[in-house]
Amino acid sequence: MIVARLALQSLRNRLGTALLTILAIAVSVMLLLGVEKVRMGARQSFTDTISGTDLVVGARSGAIQLLLYSVFRIGNATNNITWKSYEDIAKRPEVDWIVPMSLGDSHRGFRLLGTTADYFKRYKYRHGQPLAFAAGDPFNDLFDVVIGADVAATLGYDVGTKIVVAHGLGSVAFVEHEDKPFRVAGVLQKTGTPVDRTLLVSLEAIEAIHIDWQAGMPVAGETISADAVRKMTLNPKAITAAMVGLKSKLSTFKLQRQINEYSQEPLSAIIPGAALQELWGLVGTAETALSVVSAMVVATALLGMVTTILTTLNERRREMAILRSVGARPATILGLLSTEAVVLTTAGVALGVILLYTALIFLNPAIDRMYGLQLNIDPPAAREWLTLAAIVLAGFLAGLIPALRAYRLSVADGMTVRT
C-alpha cells in the first residue's frame, strides 16, 4: 500500500534519529532482560549448589548464616559443634548418612574443608549430580588433599603437587603449617559451585595440623614430626557443620525439631531449600529495586522516542496537510504516527533481544570464570515474552501522545500548511 510505503519512506528520511531511538530502546530492553537473566542465573547457581541433602546441622545460628558458611563458604561459623553431638545425631535411626565438615583453614585464599571420603559420594549439585574427578582419586593418606577445579586452574596445581596450608582464612597467611606439607591426590571437575574454590582434606588432617598448636599459635619447642603424627590417633574434637541425609523425607521436620531442641549443646538444623527461600526473601527487595531501575530505563527510552516524534511533528505538518488534501482522515494520520511508534519500539525490542543474546554468547565464559555465574542461553520464557509485549504496548501507548497531537493539528490545520 502506497500510504504505508510513504510512511516508511518518511521514517527513512529521518533514519539517523530513528536509529538512535531504536538503539536507546534496544539498550534498555537488553538491560531489563539482562538483569532478569542474571537474577535467574544467580538463583539457579545458588539452588544448584546443594542437592540431595535433607538437613544441614551447625551451631545455633540463623538459617541463612548457617547455609552461607556451610554450603557457600561465605562468612564464618559462630561456633563449632562437638564431636559428641555429631555422633549422637549420626546414631539417630532416621539418619541414612551424615558427612561432617570442618572449616577454618585456608591455602592461598582458598578454603580448606576437612571432611570424610563420604563427601565425594554424598555431596550432590545441580539436580543430584555427584562430584567427578578430572584427575587422581579421593584422599587416602593423612596428608592427601583433593582440590577444586578453580584452585587447580588458578594456582596451577596438579596431582602430586606439594602444598602448605595456612591457619586462618587470609590469602597472605602469617602462620603456615610448614612442617606438614600436603600432596595433591586428586583434582575435581568443574561444578560451578563453591567446591571449585575449595581444598578438601580428611578430618584427621585438620586435627593433625593443629595437634601441636594451642590457641591458634604453635607451641614453642613442641613440634611433632609428620611421621609421628601418622602414628597418633587423631580423633576430631569438634567440627563446623554436618550434612545429613535421611532414610525418609517424612522425618525431616521431626529430626529438625529434635536437633533444634538438643539439650547438651545449642544446635541448628536447616532444610537447605527452605533456607534458600528465606535468603530470596532477604535479597528480594534488592532484586525488585534492580528490576524497577531497569524498567525506569525502558520508560526513559520510550520517553525519548515520544520526544523525538514530537519534535518532528512541526516539520511534518506539511506532510499531514498533503495527506489530508488527498482525502486521508485525521484517524489515518493518528494511525500513521502510532504505527511509527510501534515500529520503532518493536525494532528496538528485537534489536535488544539480539544484542542480549549476542552478549550472552560471547561473555558467558568470562562471566562464569569471574563470577561463577552460569547464565542460561535459552530462548525467552513466557514471562519474558510477556515483558517484551508489554514494552511494545507501552511504546504504542506512549506513541499516542504525539499521534493525538498530530490528530489535533491535522484537524485544526486542515489543508492549510502553517509553517
Add this chain to the structure above:
Amino acid sequence: MSTPAVPLPESTKSTDAIGAPGIISMSGVSFTWPGPHGFSLSVESFSLAATERVLLIGPSGSGKSTFLSLLTGIITPSSGRLEVLGTDIAQLSNAARDRFRAEHIGIIFQMFNLLPYGSVIDNVVLPLSFAEGRRARTLARGTSEDEARRLLTSLGLQRADYENVPAANLSVGQQQRVAAARALIGQPELIIADEPTSALDRDLQQAFLDLLFAEIEAAGTTLIMVSHDESLGSRFDRVVRLNEIAITQRKGNAS
C-alpha cells in the same frame, strides 16, 4: 467497507440544466472560526456549473482559506446550504466528507505540494488509496503507474526528469506539474488550485496553465483557481472577486 452513495460524473452532467444544481451551489452560507478573535465569512450566493473554469481573485486576508476549506469540506457551514455535486456535505459524517473530498476534488497548492521523500509516481497515485471510484476509473485504462506517467508526459515532464528521483529534487515548476497530475488522476469532477503558479516565473506560468487547461478540457473537469493576478482572467470563463461574493468580519472589529 461501504462507499457512501455519491453521484457518478454522468449523473451530475445530466442535472446540468439551468436551475439545476451544478458542481457547487452555495446559499446563505456562513462560517465562524472558534476562538476569541474568530474570523467569520458569509457568502450569500455562489455557484459553479459543470466544466466551468473560474478564476477567483482573492488577496490574502480576504477569507480565501476559509472559502476553500468550506468548498473542500474541511469545515462545514455554521448556517446556510452548501452543495458540492448535489451533495449537502454538511450532512456527511467527518469520515464520509474526507472520502468525498478524495473522490471528487483534486487540489493543487501554491507550493510544497509533494511528499519530499516519496517517488514522483507514488506522489501522483497517492489519492487513489483514498478514492475507490478514482482508482476504478484509473485501472479501467491500465495500471495506475501508467496513467500517472501518461499525465506527467502530457504535463510536459520527461521520464528522465522524475524516474528514480525523490520528489524533493525536482524544480518548483516540475513539482507543480506533478501536483497537477496528482489532482487530475482518476478524473475527479472538480479541481481546486490555490495560486498554483505564484511560485513560477511568467513563462513557466503560461506553460503550466496551457498544459493544465488541455488536460482539464480533455477530461471535462471543472476548475476553480485562486489567484491575485487578474491578468490571467482572459483564459477563464468567468472571473469572480471573493470580496464581491463574501462578507468577512473579525470578532474584535465587530460593532
